[in-house]
Amino acid sequence: xxxxxxxxxxxxxxxxxxxxxxxxxxxxxxxxxxxxxxxxxxxxxxxxxxxxxxxxxxxxxxxxxxxxxxxxxxxxxxxxxxxxxxxxxxxxxxxxxxxxxxxxxxxxxxxxx
Amino acid sequence: xxxxxxxxxxxxxxxxxxxxxxxxxxxxxxxxxxxxxxxxxxxxxxxxxxxxxxxxxxxxxxxxxxxxxxxxxxxxxxxxxxxxxxxxxxxxxxxxxxxxxxxxxxxxxxxxxx
Numbered sequence: 001x002x003x004x005x006x007x008x009x010x011x012x013x014x015x016x017x018x019x020x021x022x023x024x025x026x027x028x029x030x031x032x033x034x035x036x037x038x039x040x041x042x043x044x045x046x047x048x049x050x051x052x053x054x055x056x057x058x059x060x061x062x063x064x065x066x067x068x069x070x071x072x073x074x075x076x077x078x079x080x081x082x083x084x085x086x087x088x089x090x091x092x093x094x095x096x097x098x099x100x101x102x103x104x105x106x107x108x109x110x111x112x113x
Numbered sequence: 114x115x116x117x118x119x120x121x122x123x124x125x126x127x128x129x130x131x132x133x134x135x136x137x138x139x140x141x142x143x144x145x146x147x148x149x150x151x152x153x154x155x156x157x158x159x160x161x162x163x164x165x166x167x168x169x170x171x172x173x174x175x176x177x178x179x180x181x182x183x184x185x186x187x188x189x190x191x192x193x194x195x196x197x198x199x200x201x202x203x204x205x206x207x208x209x210x211x212x213x214x215x216x217x218x219x220x221x222x223x224x225x226x227x
Contacts, residue, residue, distance in 0.1 A: 044205075046217060051213075092213065101146075
C-alpha cells in the first residue's frame with residue numbers, strides 16, 4: 001500500500017463548478033496535512049494545511065480531514081481556468097530522525113471555460 | 114513566508130560531471146530539505162540538510178552521489194555527482210520555518226544530462 005494515494009486524473013471540471021480532490025494516507029500517526037498546487041514547469045506552492053478533523057476554509061478552497069478514515073480532501077469552489085494545475089497532497093510523518101513530508105502522486109485538474 | 118532563491122534555475126550537463134545547486138533563504142530557518150522530481154512524477158525527499166552536521170539521507174540516496182552542505186541557517190548546497198541521464202530531474206530545495214510548519218519550496222533547478 002502506498003503511503004499516500006491520489007487519483008492521478010485528469011479531473012475535468014467546467015468553469016464555475018466545484019472540483020473535489022481526495023487523498024488517502026496510511027500513517028495513522030500523522031498529524032499535519034498539506035495541499036500544494038503545482039503549475040506545469042513550476043515548483044509546488046502551498047495552498048492549504050489542516051491539522052484537526054473537520055473543515056478548514058480559505059477563500060475558494062476548503063480542506064476536509066477525517067483522521068478515523070485516513071483521508072483528506074480539497075474542494076475548489078467556483079473553479080477558474082487558472083486553477084488548472086496538478087494538486088499534491090502531503091502529510092507529515094513524525095520520525096525520530098526528523099519529520100518527513102510525504103507526497104502523493106498528484107491529481108491533475110483541468111478547468112474548461 | 115520566507116523567500117527562497119535557488120540557482121542555477123536550469124542546466125544542461127555532460128555525463129560524468131558534477132553540478133552544485135545552491136539554496137539561499139532570506140531568513141534563518143530551522144529545517145532545509147532537498148527533493149527530486151523526475152519527469153511526470155511526484156516529489157521524493159533526497160535528504161534533510163542539517164546545520165553543522167551531516168545530512169540525513171532517505172533510503173535510496175547516498176552521500177557519495179548527493180553530497181549536501183549546510184554551513185548556516187540560511188544556506189545549503191546539493192551536489193549531483195558523476196551524473197548520468199537518469200539524474201535528469203527537477204531538484205527542489207524547501208524550508209520549514211518552524212516546528213510542524215508547512216514547507217515552502219524554491220523555484221527548482223531543471224537539470225538535463227546528455
